[in-house]
Amino acid sequence: MxxxxxxxxxxxxxFERLYRSSRDDVYAYVASLLRDAPAAEEVTAxxxxxxYRKRDRFDPERGEPRAWLFGIARNAALDELRRxxxxxxxxxxxxxxxxxxxxxxxxxxxxxxxxxxxxxxxEPHERELIALKFFAGLxxxxxxxxxxxxxxxxxxxxxxxMTKLREACDGNA
Amino acid sequence: METPRDDxxxxxxxxxxxxxxxxxxxxxxxxxxxxxxxxxxxxxLSFSFPARRLLIPAGGLAVIAIxxxxxxxxxxxxxxxxxxxxxxxxxxxxxxxxxxxxxxSEAAPPNSTVLPSSAPTAGSSAGIERFSEKATPQIRHRAVxxxxxxxxxxxxxxxxxxxxxxxxxxxxxxxxxxRSSTREGEPGVAGARFxxxxxxxxxxxxxxxxxxxxxxxxxxxATDDITAPTVAASELLQDSxxxxxxxxxxxxxxxxxxxxxxxxxxxxxxxxHRARLRAQLQQxxxxxxxxxxxxxxxxxxxxxxxxGGAWGVxxxxxxxxxxxxxxxxxxxxxxxxxxPIALIALLAxxxxxxxxxxxxxxxxx
Numbered sequence: 001m002x003x004x005x006x007x008x009x010x011x012x013x014x015f016e017r018l019y020r021s022s023r024d025d026v027y028a029y030v031a032s033l034l035r036d037a038p039a040a041e042e043v044t045a046x047x048x049x050x051x052y053r054k055r056d057r058f059d060p061e062r063g064e065p066r067a068w069l070f071g072i073a074r075n076a077a078l079d080e081l082r083r084x085x086x087x088x089x090x091x092x093x094x095x096x097x098x099x100x101x102x103x104x105x106x107x108x109x110x111x112x113x114x115x116x117x118x119x120x121x122x123e124p125h126e127r128e129l130i131a132l133k134f135f136a137g138l139x140x141x142x143x144x145x146x147x148x149x150x151x152x153x154x155x156x157x158x159x160x161x162m163t164k165l166r167e168a169c170d171g172n173a
Numbered sequence: 174m175e176t177p178r179d180d181x182x183x184x185x186x187x188x189x190x191x192x193x194x195x196x197x198x199x200x201x202x203x204x205x206x207x208x209x210x211x212x213x214x215x216x217x218l219s220f221s222f223p224a225r226r227l228l229i230p231a232g233g234l235a236v237i238a239i240x241x242x243x244x245x246x247x248x249x250x251x252x253x254x255x256x257x258x259x260x261x262x263x264x265x266x267x268x269x270x271x272x273x274x275x276x277x278s279e280a281a282p283p284n285s286t287v288l289p290s291s292a293p294t295a296g297s298s299a300g301i302e303r304f305s306e307k308a309t310p311q312i313r314h315r316a317v318x319x320x321x322x323x324x325x326x327x328x329x330x331x332x333x334x335x336x337x338x339x340x341x342x343x344x345x346x347x348x349x350x351x352r353s354s355t356r357e358g359e360p361g362v363a364g365a366r367f368x369x370x371x372x373x374x375x376x377x378x379x380x381x382x383x384x385x386x387x388x389x390x391x392x393x394x395a396t397d398d399i400t401a402p403t404v405a406a407s408e409l410l411q412d413s414x415x416x417x418x419x420x421x422x423x424x425x426x427x428x429x430x431x432x433x434x435x436x437x438x439x440x441x442x443x444x445x446h447r448a449r450l451r452a453q454l455q456q457x458x459x460x461x462x463x464x465x466x467x468x469x470x471x472x473x474x475x476x477x478x479x480x481g482g483a484w485g486v487x488x489x490x491x492x493x494x495x496x497x498x499x500x501x502x503x504x505x506x507x508x509x510x511x512x513p514i515a516l517i518a519l520l521a522x523x524x525x526x527x528x529x530x531x532x533x534x535x536x537x538x
Contacts, residue, residue: 012208019205024193031191041197045204052209078533115185124537134186166182 015055018065019048025066026073028135033077033128043080047073067145070136074146118168126161133158239507243500316403316457319373319464320395321380326388329363329472332356336365338386339468346379347372349463361473370463383468390471399457406454413447 026047031040051072058068119127132143144154193201204210327335336355343350348371355365371379384392420440427433 016205023198023201027193027197028191031193037194040191041193044193045201048201048205049209049211052205075533078536079529081536082532111185112189115182115189119189128537130186134183135190162179162182166179169182 011055014065015052018051018069022066022069023048025136025138026069029070029131030073030077032131032135033074034080039080039084043076044073047076050076063145064142066138067142070132070138070142070146114169115165118165118171121168122161122164126157126164129154129158129161130165235507239500239503242503243496315398316400316461317373318397318399318460319376320397320466321376321464322391322393322467323380323383323469324390324392325383325386325468325470326390327470327472329358329360331387332363332365332470332472335387335470336367339365339367339383339470342379342382342386343367343369343371345382346375348375348379348466359472363472365468365470367466367468369466369468371466373462373464376464376466379466383466387470399460403454403457403461406450406457410447410450410454413443413450416443417447 023044027040027044030043030047031037034040034043047069051069054072058065062068119130122130129143129147132138132146133140138146140155140158141151143158144151147154149157325335332355336353340350340353342348348369350367350369352368353366357363380392380394417440420436420443424433424436424440427436
């Protein structure tokens with residue numbers, strides 16, 4: 001009996017794997033939504049905590065674990081935004097957030113600024129799509145599950161968002 | 174289809190991806206390794222005690238509560254009925270059903286008629302005068318009409334003897350035999366029937382005497398409060414008397430013949446009205462003073478006699494059925510109470526959930 005208690009359950013191991021593979025992605029997505037590093041850390045931790053408590057209720061037939069996890073993170077982030085009474089403002093480089101910055105030169109920095117500025121001009125829901133795709137690294141099917149829409153619909157919306165982003169980049173350039 | 178420009182844009186976006194502080198990542202790793210222990214910031218009950226886990230003990234408690242309530246109610250019901258059953262089966266059938274007597278006495282004490290305790294009792298014509306001349310509108314005692322039904326079991330050969338004893342008991346308690354009939358024959362055919370009027374003050378004693386004649390198979394008593402119609406009739410009678418006195422005074426003072434005739438006519442009408450009220454009141458008083466008692470003497474196997482006086486399997490099944498019926502009733506009542514509450518809670522929860530979803534959508538709109 002003691003051995004059984006000491007041995008991690010299969011569900012715990014699966015969650016451990018999910019956590020390891022998604023920790024930074026969840027944080028990136030939540031940070032993009034909140035634009036606030038301390039709040040993003042709180043919400044990320046809360047999202048994993050909620051997911052851990054609900055792990056027994058996860059139904060593999062209803063989607064991928066990552067989509068389920070990001071759905072929880074999305075709700076936690078939106079709840080936080082509601083609490084703060086702020087509109088979600090996605091940004092490429094939220095204040096106080098660290099990002100990978102190779103800094104390969106002035107031209108590269110200028111390009112990053114152009115993309116950031118272009119992101120600012122997108123609608124919030126379009127910026128969320130881009131965050132899910134490129135910050136969190138979700139597939140279109142997973143994005144569709146997180147947002148509660150069809151996969152083709154998600155693909156179409158993402159394509160439109162990218163088109164607008166490219167046009168905005170071209171306009172800024 | 175992605176173009177090289179799209180690939181480049183995607184790469185640039187990935188470069189803008191926020192990354193967590195190493196300290197935060199390490200702290201979160203520790204929390205993950207510890208199974209995400211609860212933080213004091215959001216102490217939510219649902220995390221430590223999921224609703225599913227609470228359902229089982231809550232359901233168990235509900236079942237236990239229903240069972241206990243059913244048992245208590247069932248025992249109480251059995252307790253009320255047991256003396257009657259025992260009396261009906263009567264190991265010693267000569268004994269009267271004392272419990273029923275007690276309860277009947279509590280419901281309608283012998284003196285608790287419309288009459289004051291100092292007044293003459295039962296059936297005297299003076300009762301009319303009590304109301305018509307002296308009674309006040311605020312009658313302190315209740316006027317209660319009582320009735321009883323007694324079924325005795327006897328052998329065909331005992332019918333005549335038992336019938337004689339019934340008559341003796343009636344006369345001994347100043348009762349009146351309204352109707353009676355006896356029939357001889359085989360068991361199940363032979364029998365007797367008596368419709369009696371027994372002074373209410375002596376009803377308990379009379380029933381005890383009648384119950385002692387033979388095996389009591391069933392005994393029922395009933396009471397009916399007739400205070401309100403009695404008081405109403407009494408008041409009307411007083412009003413009528415006052416009206417008659419007034420008319421008599423008018424008659425004495427009348428000088429013209431026509432006036433005298435008019436008053437006399439009115440007086441005659443009022444006296445007829447008073448007579449009707451008096452008869453009505455007399456009838457009510459008789460109902461209160463005398464109790465109707467139906468005595469039947471049956472032969473053959475009675476419904477209750479075959480089992481004897483001991484508590485047997487049939488009684489156990491009967492009691493079990495009653496307890497089950499009470500349990501069902503208690504469950505239905507509990508559902509009737511809890512159902513709407515649960516429905517309201519469900520609606521509130523659904524409304525809250527819909528509101529939260531709408532608010533979440535609105536945040537990004």
